[in-house]
Amino acid sequence: MPASRKKVVRPVAARGCPRASPASSSSVRPSLRLSSPGGSGLGLRSVRTGVVPRLIAGGPRPEWRLGELTVVVGPERAELRYAREPVGFAPPSAEAIGAAVERARQRLAARSRAPDELLPALVGAYEAVLAARGARPGDRVPLVELRDQIAGTRAQFAWDLARLRRERRLVIAGRRLDLGVATGHAASQRSRVVWIENDGGGGSYFQSFRLIAQEARS
Secondary structure (H helix, E strand, O other), rough: OOOOOOOOOOOOOOOOOOOOOOOOOOHOOOOOOOHHHHHOOOOOOOOOOOOOOOEEEOOOOOOEEEEEEEEEEEOEEEEEEEEEEEEEEEEOOOHHHHHHHHHHHHHHHOOOHHHHHHHHHHHHHHHHHHHHHHHOOOOOOEEHHHHOOOOHHHHHHHHHHHHHHHOOOOOOEEEEEEEOOOOHHHHHHHHHHEEOOOOOEEEEEEEEEEEEOOOOOO
16 A cells, blocks of 8 residues: 655745745845934934934935935945035945034035125126126026126035025015026036025025016005
8 A cells, every 4th residue: 555645735825915025125225224213223313413314215325314415325435415516425334424414514504605795796796697698687697607706616505595595585775586497408407507405405406597676565
């Protein structure tokens, strides 16, 4: 009589519960974790900045928002950006990034022109660009040409314009600053536009500048 064969029972996954996979998306993490729930990872709640980083883009070079700055973390170094312009670099560690972010922020704040200083400078720069173009007062001029007339970096120019908007200082001598938003193809031409950030970390590309008469309020 032939020997009876043992029946092999294979485990079956419960319905609605997919089998775990080593490469599942839930197990994938950026190469550097600046913060995580429960204090695991590198836990960069920077004592210097007082804020917790927010992951805004994953991938091999994850991007984090830390205060006013964006940090792009690569395998060899992290790049710090403000208004999409580079403002510094750091080794890809939480402590080094926190220190570099604070230095960059302090540098931008220290070099910022107060509205009472910046507004007359913008008026002078606008008049110079108008004269060079043979344009009339009130005409729009490229914002980047205005920036070229004012000393400082691209990031500093964007920081100072954002400060004017935040402090609502957009009027000088009865004329109001009017910034034209870049749309469509113009927004993709980085050399011709200026990114101005808002308080929420977003922003827009702006292409033109003009001074127009301030409307009288009734």
